[in-house]
Amino acid sequence: MTSAARPSQHAPELRAAARHIGRRRFLTATGAAAALAFATNLPSAGVAAAAELDAARITENPFTLGVASGDPLPGSVLLWTRLAPKPYQADSGLPAERVTVHWELARDERFSRVVRRGTATAHPEFHHSVHVTVDHLDTGRGYFYRFRAGSWVSETGRTRTAPAPGSSAAALTLAAVSCQAYHDGYYTPYAHLAQDDVDLVFHLGDYLYEYAVNSVGGQRNYKDRTLPALFNRETVTLEDYRLRYALFKSDPDLRAAHAAHPFVVTWDDHETENNYADDIPENDVPPEEFLLRRASAYRAYWENQPLRLPQQPAGPDMRLYRRLHWGRLAQFDVLDTRQYRSNQAYGDTAHAPGPESDDPARTMTGETQERWLLDGWRASRALWNVVPQQVMFAQRHIDLTTPSRVSMDAWDGYRASRGRVLDGAKAAGIENLMVLSGDVHSAYAFDIKDDFDDQASRTLGTEIVATSISSGRDGADKPANWDTYTRANPHLKFYNGRRGYVTVTLGQERARADFRTVPYVLRPGAPVATAASFVTEVGEQGLKPA
Template sequence: MTPAQVSAQVPAQVSAQASAQVSPQVSPQVSAPAPAHRHPDEFRAAARHLGRRRFLTVTGAAAALAFAVNLPAAGTAAAAELDARKITEDPFTLGVASGDPLPGSVLLWTRLATRPYEPGSGLPRARVQVAWELAHDDRFTRIARRGRATAHPEFDHSVHVEVAGLDADRVYYYRFRAGTWTSPTGRTRTAPRAGARISELKLAAVSCQAYHDGYFTAYKHLADEDLDIVFHLGDYLYEYAVNAVGGARNHTDRRLPAHFNRETITLEDYRLRYGLYRSDEDLRAAHAAHPFVVTWDDHETENNYADETPENDVPPEEFLLRRAAAYRAYWENQPLRRPQQPEGPDMRLYRRLTFGRLAQFDVLDTRQYRSNQAYGDGWQVPGPESEDPARTITGATQERWLLDGWQASNALWNVVPQQVTFAQRRDVPSAAYKLSMDAWDGYPASRERILDGAEAAGVDNLVVLTGDVHVGYAFDLKKDFDDPASRTVGTEFVATSISSGKDGADKPANWDNLTQANPHMKFYNGRRGYVTVTLTTGQARADFRTVAAVTTPGAPVTTAASFVTEAGNPGLTPA
């Protein structure tokens, strides 16, 4: 299928840094992608420009996507500017967020939306000036920095402000103003200086928040935790249809518009879905309370896709257009810095953050660069295809970046926040076992290269943080997973889902099989919640925090289990 050309205009991505101004400029015209018989790399090259174009819905079984060819810069496609004093409804319905803390710098985010369930979010297609303030106190009596940024309609009135020149290792408070409206107050922090010796860091890992499967109650409790940073490990939203009553939430006070009751395909679809998710008060509270570091998995785009290969048999150019739409909406709605701005269907999401000499965080993207799943994307008997040494879950460039980063690391703890289960998981305790082809088990050569690279770099305290599977796991990482007596080389903590899978159970149906088949599995629980990890100079402690129900709101949080691993002596023991 060749997408139709249309005349709508959408400019390139722009991040507002403090009060900097953007000069308008016009990019050259490009032609439409080639017909479907051409190589996927050619579709990728053409679709790369689509981050600077408008996507339009074309109804029909093929869910065709159309795009424009004129590429003006921000502010030229919508020259009008809206006087913010004329905004008569609260534009901060989606709250505030911060992310990717650096020494001396924070990233602040908001998105203006008076009516987040409507296309266009209730605002006209006009620029809006937004003021921001960063203070040392939550009453804003001691202002550290302030400035103005432009919310462009081409980017769904999202605002990304990178504030520099701050003190390292410091808590700050922030807010935005548009006209007479003031946003909720957010709390954030900067990272310690490189080389700083800090004694403790407490983080949380979260993942998988299907709106239609239940309430985000776990986020209410997460907001009350004393944390330095939160890692979101993927499936921030789901592409599946949400019916009028919100699925398992079973709304009785309102009905959702019909446009939510379909799978997300277009840019407008993804933008509306983020509006739905971010309208949840518990999610907003968690973002306001802590800085987030985000990475995606599959559902932010489509279930179990692998690089340019979609889940279903659709033409390559159609999926790359969908991926470009999903990536653009992801950046618009997350607290991400300018290096993470997408270019069409490509987005550099893997990145590195440090907290002094205590911890280095290497955030991975195991979805965008992977080889296609072997034998399909489910649980399969491993064989020559899955065990092919050429297979990769990270791509060669990202793998080299990770291994080089470990060679240069002087951190006590090297932590890898990523998406899918890293440790081996056999489904039954017999020789006729199957493995998940969508996890690292479907890419064992890739996993072996990572573990060998960690050993070569002298990484003594490796911690992998994982999401995806809607359960909590704690694993010892083994030099040879097929030999239970093999040396333990690291630890993996798997965060259960916020809501995906509905209420769950303490012991899922396959609990006996998995715990017997995998002696390196030290914990398995199927309730919803999150995991907190406290890093000190002596140990890492994980607390698995769970709620009993998400299909009804307000469940209390409890600690299902706690484990520690000593610095320099990998291996989990109950706390």
């Protein structure tokens, strides 16, 4: 989330031309044909003729990266794993051959009541990842699952299906997490989240960081192990991103959280490169070079996340925004605020709003995604309309001057885009709006005002910002700017700089948010506590202490 100087915002017609030229160069640049071998929707033609590895020949545990499930639907679950006997090698310790993987889904943890079983192929072109869609299940119930390759059996995961469409669910408890820089500390919050009773977890971005990780794991400062030198460089190529996922996903606390709960994931910037915007990189590199990097990042993201087939990327493009329902209780509109956004204004430095940032042509979501969101709200019959997304939505003044500076990377740098979204919510009659955000390595709770500069204006919803899992190291309950932020933003109800996560229980009468924090991540084993709790009532938006 750090900022760097970058060119000023292009005029809309120049941006469109630059994007067209960039995409064309991506397809025609020297070496792009080879890069596109991994950009198709299906394994390349050679895969069908590739040899199949006898799984009995796998002599080391291939399930080193754990198991995961995601995007629960009524009567359907998505199961994930990736075979990697040697996760810190480029080939993961497997030849470029197909592997047959067996899977089971059961009603009980002992697998005495198996309801579905089958096989899936782990293709080398997809780095031996497996995405299994299991349909025709009971709605609104929990299941256990596991995989087998040869004599090796994975750990057991827990997942669940969503309630039937139109059904009345009494409550739903979700967790929101974000920002897990491996080199900044241990993933202790995940160890606690794995023990919590939640229905699903929303990961709001920065699952991966592109920065180098040294031999001692950065701030983890390992004394008993040495990481390979191949991690000590920034991720640029497909191999780089794949290896970095292997490092992050080998963490036992992250594995435990994935095994315990289904995840709904969306990315922010670091899964590709810090603060990129659409096809504009942070650094001054040719557009075709960045699009190749973006294609590599997107491909590795899909390979390593519990995502369904519609999210499979094609080159540098990936449809990540999507909609999920939890009966009539909640509609979740998961956004992508990186792939389609306008370039950050004013060189992506903190700046007071001005003509450049307030240009009405600027967009955070792109026109198509914005229309999809507003159309979805008009059709919504849910009690709660929840928007899991990446960067801070509410206004956040960062100093006490008039006018105050704001972040050009957050929605404050795209005020016209935010205005269109809020106008759409009002036009659709959305009464219980909640935005879930990450990115800023601190926990916040905001009221979303019709006019942020008029505290007497109507409260349109609430924003719950999840702090980081590890990014920012230990942090503090009251960061150095705590007094400034709380004075400059009267709609800010809570601000805490520790690491952790947030749980939100959506009910028929109110929603409750509990901010869970740990006192340190620079060493393992920290306890967890609830730093604050808030409620917002159905039909009467606004956060109040619980």
